[in-house]
Amino acid sequence: MNENVRIAVVGATGVVGREVLSALLDQGVPSEQLTVLASERSEAVELEYGEDTLAVEKTTPEAFRGVGLALLATPSDVSRTLGPVAQAAGAWVVDASSAFRADGTVPLVLPTFNPEMLGAPFKGRIVSVPSAVSSALVSIIAPLQKAFGVVRVQVTALMGASSAGVAGVTELEKQTAGLLSGRESEPHVFPHRIGFNLVPQVGPFMASSPWTEEEAGWTLEAARLFGARGETPVVAGTAVHVPTFYGHGLSLHVQLKTAAPVEQARAALKASPALKVLDGPAEKVYPMPMLIAGDASVHVGRLRTFPQAPEWLTLFAVVDNAGRGGALNLVEAGLRLLQRAA
Ligand SMILES: NC(=O)c1ccc[n+]([C@@H]2O[C@H](COP(=O)([O-])OP(=O)(O)OC[C@H]3O[C@@H](n4cnc5c(N)ncnc54)[C@H](OP(=O)(O)O)[C@@H]3O)[C@@H](O)[C@H]2O)c1
Incomplete structure (x- = not known):
């Protein structure tokens, strides 16, 4: 440089x-x-x-x-x-x-x-x-798309308070400490109290649709990033503010073009340098926000398929929103x- x-x-x-x-x-x-x-x-x-x-x-x-x-x-x-x-x-x-x-x-x-x-x-x-969520989604979808094709992705994003910046972190700290001493405080940064609560609204709603700007952003960004390469999987879901500080958790349902056994999906994800697979349910090994700080990889785990719909792959992922994302x-x-x- x-x-x-x-x-x-x-x-x-x-x-x-x-x-x-x-x-x-x-x-x-x-x-x-x-x-x-x-x-x-x-x-x-x-x-x-x-x-x-x-x-x-x-x-x-x-x-x-x-x-x-x-x-x-x-x-x-x-x-x-x-x-x-x-x-x-x-x-x-x-x-x-x-x-x-x-x-x-x-x-x-x-x-x-x-x-x-x-x-x-x-x-x-x-x-x-x-965005942090789109970065993680694209990193996870890309190797699956290459190996099996991806039709559609449904996501629930559990977004830590730092997604709302320093002010979000401060509000969660204050509300948590206050509520533990029996004091309620008014929300300023989040639409409702975030301490000991879940808020299914991240950012403002779109003027012309029931999606939030955060959620609409995932669909748009996936379309822009994959669209330049040809086929675009449809990406949609719900963004939820959760009372953790750092790290976003993503619960994903991925509809593959070709059904793949979990072992093959795991191998495809493991081969990606952008991902780290933490998938040992018997040893209680799976992605969690407490493991992600400072890690440049997106963590993926809890891989499952469902016999009645074998083309759907279910998994859980975590990304360091401020760092990697x-x-x-x-x-x-x-x-x-x-x-x-x-
Ligand atoms: N947080 C995440 O997880 C995340 C992940 C990916 C992308 N992003 C995006 O990254 C951006 C920053 O997010 P953040 O979470 O870091 O927010 P933040 O903690 O609220 O920080 C905002 C920064 O912008 C500065 N700023 C505000 N108004 C300014 C102005 N008029 N001129 C110059 N600087 C100004 C603030 O300075 P002061 O300290 O002086 O107010 C502060 O340094 C946002 O667009 C966000 O959407 C956030």
Whole structure:
């Protein structure tokens, strides 16, 4: 990588932004190459970066001067404004929000699935990465699609409070502690109380349909990612906020084109470098959020088929939403764009 390229991490104080810094440190990017940006609320906050400390700056158009790569870990309305600003300043931009995911002129790239898109010509300098749930879904579907064909996927996503950012984590902490001492508190971040509850609404509902934007995003992103390769499996399901902090659990029913015995499905999943198969029911081995922190693989397990409908494969998966499902996609895509630019 060109060591003179300045990298801006925008939203560096957030759930994803902090993981971006950790991933850049793992990649050996020196602190001198970094500019860390957030809103004016966080101006001068100090973030640890290995042995060094980085002072957060307020995001302004001037902050992008001399920046070669901007990694946006910001809310979608903020990304929608800042993406073009960073691009106009000459930076490559990779965005973690939903701001550009439906924009056909912006490549949607999951670095473990379609990294070739980062070397192909495209208009502009902005790239979008899929949501944490879509990243995990595509990673699981891809090897099954290749081996057996996939017609349809039904998913229930159990999403930890960090899916709603730092504010979501804080709200769950406060409500849990409060309720244990007999105190109720009003919800601010989630639509209802999240402490000791399940909330089957993640993000706003679509204006014209009963799906939430999160759920509609899975269908759209799977169609964009698989559509570019030919056949698109239909992906649909329900997103639920659950009172855990980190890690998303996915309960999946996958309709295969050709029925496959569990052993063959397990072998296909095991062969994928994006996945780790944890499937030993007799030893109580299966994916759980408590096992996922910092793991770059998506964990899959509880593989089952059902004699009456042998083409349906049932499984459970867990992804580190902030790391694999967010920061790693940003950093891997961004560093590849810099290789292209060199
Ligand atoms: N959390 C996940 O599991 C996950 C996974 C994949 C993708 N994503 C996406 O990644 C993005 C960030 O999510 P998150 O969970 O990290 O959110 P978060 O914890 O709420 O962090 C948001 C970050 O954006 C900054 N920000 C807010 N308004 C800003 C502005 N006007 N100018 C500059 N910076 C601003 C915040 O700075 P302050 O600290 O100053 O407020 C903070 O650093 C979202 O689009 C989300 O959909 C999230």
